[in-house]
Amino acid sequence: GNSVTQMEGPVTxxxxxxxxxxxxxxxxxxxxxxxxxxxPGEGLQLLLKATKADDKGSNKGFEATYRKETTSFHxxxxxxxxxxxxxxxxxxxxxxxxxxxxxxxxxxSP
Amino acid sequence: xxxxxxxxxxxxxxxxxxxxxECRSLDFQAxxxxxxxxxxxxxxxxxxxxxxxxxxxxxxxxxxxxxxxxHASLTLSTLTVTSAHPEDSSFYIxxxxxxxxxxxxxxxxxxxxxxxx
Numbered sequence: 001g002n003s004v005t006q007m008e009g010p011v012t013x014x015x016x017x018x019x020x021x022x023x024x025x026x027x028x029x030x031x032x033x034x035x036x037x038x039x040p041g042e043g044l045q046l047l048l049k050a051t052k053a054d055d056k057g058s059n060k061g062f063e064a065t066y067r068k069e070t071t072s073f074h075x076x077x078x079x080x081x082x083x084x085x086x087x088x089x090x091x092x093x094x095x096x097x098x099x100x101x102x103x104x105x106x107x108x109s110p
Numbered sequence: 111x112x113x114x115x116x117x118x119x120x121x122x123x124x125x126x127x128x129x130x131x132e133c134r135s136l137d138f139q140a141x142x143x144x145x146x147x148x149x150x151x152x153x154x155x156x157x158x159x160x161x162x163x164x165x166x167x168x169x170x171x172x173x174x175x176x177x178x179x180x181h182a183s184l185t186l187s188t189l190t191v192t193s194a195h196p197e198d199s200s201f202y203i204x205x206x207x208x209x210x211x212x213x214x215x216x217x218x219x220x221x222x223x224x225x226x227x
Contacts, residue, residue, distance in 0.1 A: 032213040043116065043203045043218040044154070051213040089153065093212040096142065100153045 002027045002094050006101035009087075013080055013108050021075040021104045023064075023090035031092040033057075033066050033073040038087045038103070047075075047088070080108045113137050114206050116219025124227055125196060131189045131222045133204030139184035140206035144216060145177070148201045160187055194226045 007022040025033065032051040036044040048057030053068035062077045073090060085108045090101040113136040121129055133143060142161050146154040158174075160166040160181035168174045176198075178190040187206075191198055201223050205216035 032215075034215055036218070041221075041223075043114075043220040044205075046112075046215045046217065049213075049215055096210060096212065097144070097156060097159060098216055102153045 002031065002092055002099040004090050004092055004099050004101035006088075006090050006104050008102075009105040011104060011106050013106070015082055015108055015110050016079045017108075019075070019077040019080045019084075019106065021088055021090075021106070023073045023075065023101060025071050025073065025090075025092050027071075027092055027094055027099075029094060031094045033064070034091045034093070034098070035062070035064055035073070035075050036089045036091060036100075038089065040086075044089065080106070082108045082110055084108050112208075112215075112217040114140075114204065114217045114219040116204050116222055118222060119220060120223045120225075122225045122227065123194065126193055127226075129191045129194055129224060131191075131202055131204070131224075133187045133189070133206065133219050135185045135206040135208075135217070138206075138208050138217075140187070141184065141209055142207045143181055143187040144205045144207075145179060145187075145189050146203045146205070148203060148221070150201075154203060157189075191224065194224070196226045199224055199226045 003026045034049045035047040037047045048059040050057040050066035056065045087103045089103045091098045115134045145157045157172045158166040158168045166179035181187040203221040205218045
């Protein structure tokens with residue numbers, strides 16, 4: 001079956017630091033890949049997506065590239081802000097449902 | 111665009127009460143809606159998938175008589191937790207998608223925190 005593995009958190013960074021959150025997946029076929037962000041007490045917001053190999057999704061300074069050869073979809077941002085503190089979920093779609101990773105908490109301090 | 115509204119955002123009620131949660135897609139038609147449950151500091155657990163006008167498909171281990179799902183229109187799905195007990199306390203999140211294709215993202219509501227006393 002499909003599965004998503006994310007690096008465990010929390011990831012603690014200072015403002016303006018470089019961010020990488022690793023995500024790898026196992027899937028049959030050609031899934032689409034997503035990153036969602038969840039702020040405290042809220043639902044999930046779509047951050048970015050990629051639907052085929054070598055696609056790069058980007059939004060609000062965050063980027064992730066769909067790497068089929070390494071089955072990865074790592075999230076990166078060049079300079080994080082305090083307001084980026086949240087939980088980030090990597091997900092893949094297949095068989096009409098989403099499979100989520102366990103989430104990675106990001107804490108950014110001033 | 112792609113706004114999903116979930117209501118109420120917070121419910122506290124006594125054991126044995128039934129609670130209804132609404133999920134609405136405000137600016138698109140949702141062919142498919144999903145209901146998730148999230149425990150503290152954990153990922154989302156899919157409870158069921160519903161398509162407009164048909165019965166919901168429940169995930170293994172989810173009691174369909176306990177968690178009643180109705181998707182009567184392309185913009186509204188409801189989850190009713192019947193005879194709720196303290197173990198049903200959780201964060202419930204709905205999502206909606208405009209089509210059936212896997213490359214279409216799900217758009218999530220802000221969740222409902224349910225506390226059963």
